[in-house]
Amino acid sequence: MSQNADHVLDHFDLFRGPEYQEMLANKRNLFENRRDPAEVERIREWAKTEEYKEKNFAREALTINPAKACQPLGAVFVAVGFEGTVPFVHGSQGCVAYYRSHFSRHFKEPTSCVSSSMTEDAAVFGGLNNMIDGLANTYNMYKPKMIAVSTTCMAEVIGDDLNAFIKTSKEKGSVPAEFDVPFAHTPAFVGSHITGYDNAMKGILQHFWDGKAGAAEKVERKPNNSINFLGGFDGYTVGNLREIKRIFNEMGIEYTILGDNSDVWDTPTDGEFRMYDGGTTLEAAANAVHARATISMQQYCTEKTLSFIADHGQEVVAFNHPVSVKATDRLLMEISRITGKEIPESLARERGRLVDAIADSSAHVHGKKFAIYGDPDLCYGLAEFLLELGAEPTTVLATNGGKDWAARMQALFDSSPYGKNCKVYPGKDLWHMRSLLFTDPVDFLIGNTYGKYLDRDTGTPLIRIGFPIFDRHHKHRYPVWGYQGGLNVLVTILDKIFDTMDLATNMPSKTDYSFDIIR
């Protein structure tokens, strides 16, 4: 027995003890009907080959370890960013349990969201009664200022009509007629969580700008000097939105962040649970129609929303998750152009500090090869930054990236000498990535928490940047946007490079001549 009260052994050590090892070996040998270890080893090696990669890339139907989630997740992400808003997902209830868990595991924060809890009878008769009862309950229990409705695939397959259902619910008195219930159809079998972000954001703006589904007059746009800001689906939303606000305040700009979830996912532990905190006010969301322009940080998250906004007469400018110096330069210059405000010296100093940091450190990044996966815009922004550091983003993969994205990535590669050997993989998954890491090895992998399996299997050190990050804490509090964000990304990359160097050189009398104290 190895367990003891003075030094309690956790699962890490407990099961490595001889009693457990013997027990597990017996279990394997007697009862599991395991494959011959030599055969397992043979297949393990085979799965590293070009031949396996070809088979793997010939897949037409099966998806393995995708780097994407489904639409309603994006809709919930949007909804919690509005003042006093409860996301209401119409369909099966298990989905909502999943979204709430997913966000809570990433942000280490509560995520409030309700379901209309449709079951078999609703599958047959439709979910109207679930909507009627659900809206009434949510309204009474949680006293929201707004309920933002989206759908699970169940409601989509049976063809529930949100517009009609919400109207009927209001007629039945579930919520007052003037109460704001924007909606978006978010079928899980179309696009991904970034599509859901787009649809939900568009749904909310449409509600406020286009006459609240017939319940009010359309707002007549009277252009002002303000600008709207869309972050897109972003795992760093807490740090990023605060950084963006700081930059805007520094520049003296009037702005509206549409979907500001930076407070609700970063509430204090002070004895009070805040189901709602911060968020874009409903008034601000309505008035956003008058803005001079709308800026989106993530083009592929906001395609429909931006075209909707453009149709209302605003200038729209989309970026691809700017991280690099050049990309942030462009962002600031565009904001300056649109608003007529000068970029203050303080930001020029920040820029200089990031350039200074790159100058100090780029020797350690230069020439290194990276594989990146994640949402399309994030991939673009990170690849652009790596090129700026003299690194080669040789493998860039987005499960939810399309042809248009792939073409833009290629154009980016073509714009830099370091992009010469780089390839883009739209619509592929992390099992494709696994093959690529074996056949076309890189020095480092950048991705979310699931990348740790690729790190384990292929020995490619993982740099955790993306969503979700479940197994490291608090990263979402630090921005990856603005010059400060670029600095954070640089440091994250450098830390892994140095740790990897140290690990590779720490064997006494074998490799430790390179175990340098100064790097």
Place this chain on the structure above:
Amino acid sequence: MSVAESESVAEIKARNKELIQEVLKVYPEKTAKRRAKHLNVHEAGKSDCGVKSNIKSIPGVMTIRGCAYAGSKGVVWGPIKDMIHISHGPVGCGQYSWASRRNYYIGTTGIDTFVTMQFTSDFQEKDIVFGGDKKLAKIMDEIQDLFPLNNGITVQSECPIGLIGDDIEAVSKAKAKEFGGKTIVPVRCEGFRGVSQSLGHHIANDAVRDYVFDKLDPNKPALFESTPYDVAIIGDYNIGGDAWSSRILLEEMGLRVIAQWSGDGSLAELENTPKAKLNVLHCYRSMNYISRHMEEKFGIPWCEYNFFGPSKIAESLRKIASFFDDHVKEGAERVIAKYQPLMDAVIAKYRPRLEGKKVMLYVGGLRPRHVIGAYEDLGMEVVGTGYEFAHNDDYQRTAQHYVKDGTLIYDDVTGYEFEKFVEKIQPDLVGSGIKEKYVFQKMGVPFRQMHSWDYSGPYHGYDGFAIFARDMDMAINAPVWKMAKAPWKNDDKSKLLAAE
């Protein structure tokens, strides 16, 4: 911290009843009427907890429950390690449940073992419109091609499958034949079926019956020679290694564990199980169905047990041993004696720090009752408990064997109710899930996740109890909880509570 410290049972009952009335006020009338049936104050001597259960959740109330898919793929089938489980339908369900349940296992992932992978048919619009059967067939071909060492495939249906009329049974049957009798299991666990995870457990159990047991080849040579001491562990998902820290005790007392259902389990182990002399059942809720089936079909008796905390472990070891001869009975005594010093040391160390602390629980279908003994071993008291997806037989077991007079009972609790109950009762610890964790920590209430063991564990068995005790102490007595209030802010709220 507890305000209930000095109250009598009668006072507690009155307060809890009042509390129930208070939370019900927030609902529209129809909802209040329905929710009232799920909330109660336990009366000692009653045969159940006096609540309705296993009934549809009410729309819009923020139920904590999941779905049938979660019950089948997430709980029952997902941990079977040498089979590939296809999340059949759109991408989300498989994504959110990917590797999040901590079913530990040994194996070469991606080669002969597949638990922490996400296989999905990633349905697109065209699959909904034209049906997904052809795609499913192709997926099975691709699995065979890329993962030749898989020992079987299951099809875990997501909502659309049952709505668009796909025939996954036909596809599975055809492919099983094509692949030379391979085990391919279609599971009809669409998320809209039933009212919670619970029906998913049942459907998954039935699928084992229909596609594993009923297809057993009687002429297939046995993997091992039977002994009179062969048992199977049923309903242990090996969260953080729970089944391992249980198995070791059963083996030490002279039994031989021929199968684990389903944590660290394999298809062969499912197939072995009809050879067991006794099925020992931990999670009654999720696997009583298959235990009853094996009793009827193969004449295997089954016995519920509880490996949380030394009192229940000793009771359970003796109960299990009572099905066997003296060799095993003596073995049970030997095991209990062997671990007694460890248990004494753990309790000596932690009980003084935890004595009298009050706990509120809200978990799935077993732990809201099963862990009570472990808390009591540490001198703690469970003052409120409830289940996401229990049935009445669970509430009977709870009432008859576990909860004290006056305990607050809440079935399928809503976010609002749970928050209000905790706010008012001010327990020293809440044990529930990830969705609840941060709500209560914000309120300054210590919390442990009782589904995932908060990334710790195992909690089963003697080795697990040491970890459990350490974790509860760590949660409750962490210095952080004294820092929630800024020192310059006046503390009106807690003064008010203390004066009550």
